[in-house]
Amino acid sequence: MKKNYKLRKGYSALLLLGIMTIMASAQETDQTRIKALFDTALTQGKAYDWLNSLANQIGGRLSGSIQAEQAVDYTRDQLDSLGLDKVWLQPVLVPKWVRGTPEFAYYETTPGITTNVPITALGGSVATPPKGIKANVVEVQGIEELQKLGSANISGKIVFFNRPMDATLINTFTAYSGCVDQRYSGAAEAAKYGAVGVIVRSINLRLDDFPHTGSMDYGDIPVAERIPAAALSTNAAELLSTSLQLNPDIKFFFKQNCKQFDDVTSHNVIGEIKGSEFPNEVIVVGGHLDSWDLGDGSHDDGAGCVQSMEVLQLFKKIGYRPKRTIRVVLFMNEENGLRGGTEYARWASTTKEKHIFALESDAGGFTPRGFSFDCSPEDFEQVQQWKTLFEPYLVHLFEQGGSGADINPLKTEGLVLAGLRPDSQRYFDHHHAENDTFEHVNKRELELGAAAMASLVYLYDTYGNAKSK
Amino acid sequence: MKKNYKLRKGYSALLLLGIMTIMASAQETDQTRIKALFDTALTQGKAYDWLNSLANQIGGRLSGSIQAEQAVDYTRDQLDSLGLDKVWLQPVLVPKWVRGTPEFAYYETTPGITTNVPITALGGSVATPPKGIKANVVEVQGIEELQKLGSANISGKIVFFNRPMDATLINTFTAYSGCVDQRYSGAAEAAKYGAVGVIVRSINLRLDDFPHTGSMDYGDIPVAERIPAAALSTNAAELLSTSLQLNPDIKFFFKQNCKQFDDVTSHNVIGEIKGSEFPNEVIVVGGHLDSWDLGDGSHDDGAGCVQSMEVLQLFKKIGYRPKRTIRVVLFMNEENGLRGGTEYARWASTTKEKHIFALESDAGGFTPRGFSFDCSPEDFEQVQQWKTLFEPYLVHLFEQGGSGADINPLKTEGLVLAGLRPDSQRYFDHHHAENDTFEHVNKRELELGAAAMASLVYLYDTYGNAKSK
Numbered sequence: 001m002k003k004n005y006k007l008r009k010g011y012s013a014l015l016l017l018g019i020m021t022i023m024a025s026a027q028e029t030d031q032t033r034i035k036a037l038f039d040t041a042l043t044q045g046k047a048y049d050w051l052n053s054l055a056n057q058i059g060g061r062l063s064g065s066i067q068a069e070q071a072v073d074y075t076r077d078q079l080d081s082l083g084l085d086k087v088w089l090q091p092v093l094v095p096k097w098v099r100g101t102p103e104f105a106y107y108e109t110t111p112g113i114t115t116n117v118p119i120t121a122l123g124g125s126v127a128t129p130p131k132g133i134k135a136n137v138v139e140v141q142g143i144e145e146l147q148k149l150g151s152a153n154i155s156g157k158i159v160f161f162n163r164p165m166d167a168t169l170i171n172t173f174t175a176y177s178g179c180v181d182q183r184y185s186g187a188a189e190a191a192k193y194g195a196v197g198v199i200v201r202s203i204n205l206r207l208d209d210f211p212h213t214g215s216m217d218y219g220d221i222p223v224a225e226r227i228p229a230a231a232l233s234t235n236a237a238e239l240l241s242t243s244l245q246l247n248p249d250i251k252f253f254f255k256q257n258c259k260q261f262d263d264v265t266s267h268n269v270i271g272e273i274k275g276s277e278f279p280n281e282v283i284v285v286g287g288h289l290d291s292w293d294l295g296d297g298s299h300d301d302g303a304g305c306v307q308s309m310e311v312l313q314l315f316k317k318i319g320y321r322p323k324r325t326i327r328v329v330l331f332m333n334e335e336n337g338l339r340g341g342t343e344y345a346r347w348a349s350t351t352k353e354k355h356i357f358a359l360e361s362d363a364g365g366f367t368p369r370g371f372s373f374d375c376s377p378e379d380f381e382q383v384q385q386w387k388t389l390f391e392p393y394l395v396h397l398f399e400q401g402g403s404g405a406d407i408n409p410l411k412t413e414g415l416v417l418a419g420l421r422p423d424s425q426r427y428f429d430h431h432h433a434e435n436d437t438f439e440h441v442n443k444r445e446l447e448l449g450a451a452a453m454a455s456l457v458y459l460y461d462t463y464g465n466a467k468s469k
Numbered sequence: 470m471k472k473n474y475k476l477r478k479g480y481s482a483l484l485l486l487g488i489m490t491i492m493a494s495a496q497e498t499d500q501t502r503i504k505a506l507f508d509t510a511l512t513q514g515k516a517y518d519w520l521n522s523l524a525n526q527i528g529g530r531l532s533g534s535i536q537a538e539q540a541v542d543y544t545r546d547q548l549d550s551l552g553l554d555k556v557w558l559q560p561v562l563v564p565k566w567v568r569g570t571p572e573f574a575y576y577e578t579t580p581g582i583t584t585n586v587p588i589t590a591l592g593g594s595v596a597t598p599p600k601g602i603k604a605n606v607v608e609v610q611g612i613e614e615l616q617k618l619g620s621a622n623i624s625g626k627i628v629f630f631n632r633p634m635d636a637t638l639i640n641t642f643t644a645y646s647g648c649v650d651q652r653y654s655g656a657a658e659a660a661k662y663g664a665v666g667v668i669v670r671s672i673n674l675r676l677d678d679f680p681h682t683g684s685m686d687y688g689d690i691p692v693a694e695r696i697p698a699a700a701l702s703t704n705a706a707e708l709l710s711t712s713l714q715l716n717p718d719i720k721f722f723f724k725q726n727c728k729q730f731d732d733v734t735s736h737n738v739i740g741e742i743k744g745s746e747f748p749n750e751v752i753v754v755g756g757h758l759d760s761w762d763l764g765d766g767s768h769d770d771g772a773g774c775v776q777s778m779e780v781l782q783l784f785k786k787i788g789y790r791p792k793r794t795i796r797v798v799l800f801m802n803e804e805n806g807l808r809g810g811t812e813y814a815r816w817a818s819t820t821k822e823k824h825i826f827a828l829e830s831d832a833g834g835f836t837p838r839g840f841s842f843d844c845s846p847e848d849f850e851q852v853q854q855w856k857t858l859f860e861p862y863l864v865h866l867f868e869q870g871g872s873g874a875d876i877n878p879l880k881t882e883g884l885v886l887a888g889l890r891p892d893s894q895r896y897f898d899h900h901h902a903e904n905d906t907f908e909h910v911n912k913r914e915l916e917l918g919a920a921a922m923a924s925l926v927y928l929y930d931t932y933g934n935a936k937s938k
Contacts, residue, residue, distance in 0.1 A: 039637045167913075168508045170862055205913060367836070367892050369863065393639055394838065397863065423836050423892065425913045444636075444674060444894045 064096030132255030155194030288334035303365030341406035360404025370397030533565025601724030624663030757803035764905035772834030810875035829873025839866030
């Protein structure tokens with residue numbers, strides 16, 4: 001017995017040593033693979049050149065526009081050139097809203113004395129009458145204030161929503177969330193009190209002259225009762241507010257001829273490397289291909305698209321053959337409908353595949369700081385153990401929270417959703433505005449994000465998630 | 470005895486509770502103070518406006534220039550306006566090197582067929598002869614290669630140092646360190662082998678058209694034997710290298726008329742809040758006021774200067790009265806002599822004061838990621854305990870390493886030196902080049918750095934360092 005026990009003890013020790021060796025060697029392999037992904041991204045990455053084409057050859061890619069279709073063709077061709085196992089287009093019916101000729105606005109302090117201000121129609125807004133709207137202005141800090149003021153103070157006027165972003169919040173996305181209701185629902189709410197139009201302070205922390213557009217919704221307001229809505233630059237909002245304090249009788253004029261057309265067919269662009277062991281287990285990595293029509297959509301979300309394509313390029317380049325199917329999805333119509341994300345999720349639910357991990361990059365192409373995970377506690381525990389692998393690249397802020405708008409419809413139990421979290425300080429300076437352009441993206445920052453995404457995808461491919469293991 | 474024991478046990482428990490309460494309340498006070506510093510910086514900071522003036526009213530501030538003197542006057546006046554206890558100028562003798570008229574360069578593939586390339590004289594270089602220099606080019610990857618080639622291959626030629634920064638290094642300052650010997654010592658070394666001039670690839674990870682200047686040194690080469698040195702843009706370096714592969718007989722021409730004048734008197738700008746309890750214990754916070762003459766020196770190091778001034782402004786604004794003396798020092802002549810830092814340290818050694826902490830910001834005005842500490846193990850242990858206070862602001866990468874060039878001469882046992890460490894990805898795109906300009910600084914990123922610096926200074930003021938406690 002004693003001998004046996006000793007033998008068993010020796011055997012156990014050997015087994016433990018064996019397991020430890022395997023674990024240490026797995027850790028080493030992971031480190032080596034991740035280093036290869038980062039090195040390759042920083043020296044042979046294609047993301048920046050792809051973004052250059054998307055931004056400077058094509059430009060702003062609003063759903064239903066010619067540019068959106070050019071972007072579909074271009075990215076499909078580029079994915080084709082990577083030698084993936086399959087590349088295809090998934091049809092999606094998208095809304096088609098068109099800005100028309102440039103908007104024009106001024107405020108009038110006394111009849112004939114006017115100051116022009118930069119303005120842009122909100123996406124989905126109706127036009128003003130052809131001659132524009134001129135009316136008195138009532139400034140509010142938010143939707144709640146409308147009720148207090150009531151129809152007596154609002155009817156016949158233009159409502160000016162001027163609550164700024166909270167500058168003390170370190171995560172600027174939190175500050176954005178605290179303001180966006182004014183843009184999204186302001187017109188629907190103001191219309192209930194008889195307002196004739198709505199102007200909204202741009203959701204931008206910086207004081208500058210760029211008006212920022214973005215989606216809005218009329219809710220259940222009948223078409224005939226919808227009022228036009230536009231965004232003012234932050235500088236113009238400050239100026240108008242100060243001027244109103246001096247003279248509450250100021251009149252505001254604006255004119256826009258945007259129009260909603262019938263839905264048209266567009267596409268999600270999809271490419272994949274088939275899994276060698278578990279082809280029916282799918283990892284999705286994506287961004288959204290559409291953008292607003294102002295600027296060229298480099299940060300929102302050209303960056304996320306080319307980073308997602310880069311993940312597959314990097315796997316090919318370092319010769320990594322995934323066990324699971326790695327699929328890039330460039331979603332159409334995130335900005336004003338989310339039709340691409342919705343359609344992909346619908347289609348995914350009809351297949352025999354099982355999605356285990358989905359990752360979106362839709363927070364700009366800035367230096368990556370970490371990831372946000374929408375997952376079970378067990379899954380979050382798993383990713384926490386991978387943090388040290390990301391520390392050498394300074395991309396190790398792992399938090400629980402949202403992921404990305406386009407992948408959110410996929411949400412099911414056992415699926416891990418995640419979003420890349422780049423540094424957020426500059427994002428809203430460019431978001432949905434004319435200055436969301438290629439020159440504000442730094443090649444290294446963009447590639448570091450792509451490499452971090454590829455590393456996380458590699459780990460999920462290798463180890464599965466907490467449920468799939 | 471038993472009763473007594475109980476009493477003592479009760480007393481001990483009370484004491485422990487008391488200490489824990491004090492510690493918890495100290496932690497709370499620290500959190501509250503640090504939040505006040507960040508909130509105030511983000512909403513009432515002056516750093517960005519100061520930088521606007523330094524950059525756009527004054528511009529590049531090379532030692533000995535009129536702009537450097539304007540910057541001395543401007544920052545002294547601004548410090549005066551903060552109501553500090555003392556503001557003064559410390560005389561420093563500085564070198565005066567002047568660029569002269571713009572440099573001109575081309576390479577000639579066959580006689581008469583030339584391609585112009587962007588070039589800039591290195592700081593401290595001698596001029597070319599008035600008609601310029603034209604010679605064959607020998608490309609090398611570094612100083613070591615000179616010896617292998619020997620005089621036979623170098624004499625009469627222009628040496629072209631073309632070793633690029635290593636793109637795979639995440640910290641770009643490490644990549645910079647791996648290249649800068651070519652710029653600093655290239656001319657001195659090449660002259661030993663009879664080279665007639667030196668051109669150096671700009672130390673920039675990005676491929677673009679900006680040549681980047683920087684300091685160089687002739688060592689013990691006699692004045693008459695010194696050869697002119699200049700930097701090429703990275704794009705030009707790539708082009709020249711490719712062209713040389715096709716045709717090794719290419720001739721390179723460059724012409725520059727820079728000149729070294731006699732030293733002139735300039736100043737460090739100093740302001741302080743006197744310590745209420747330990748006025749002889751000093752905390753220094755600073756950056757360098759001089760910059761290269763290309764661009765307006767916004768990131769290098771206008772940012773560091775205005776962040777350092779902001780530290781004192783924030784203390785005034787939140788009504789914090791420091792126990793120790795908090796002194797801002799804007800050092801003159803970091804770029805081409807370090808005379809300001811040297812002089813301040815010399816003067817400091819003659820006073821009865823004791824410096825306990827010195828912090829420099831000289832790595833750009835980008836999003837702060839943490840601090841680097843040059844200190845004893847006990848001191849590093851102390852700062853590690855403060856990390857959690859910086860986590861809400863995402864400025865918590867604390868590492869051991871260098872601090873800043875200007876404060877380094879202060880180094881003595883028992884003094885903690887530190888440097889702010891902002892995100893480094895974009896820094897060398899702008900460093901010492903025409904595009905180091907105000908529009909590339911983001912207000913929030915700049916202010917976050919200032920608030921982080923103020924927070925660290927506050928903690929050292931409150932708790933002292935490991936030796937001074």
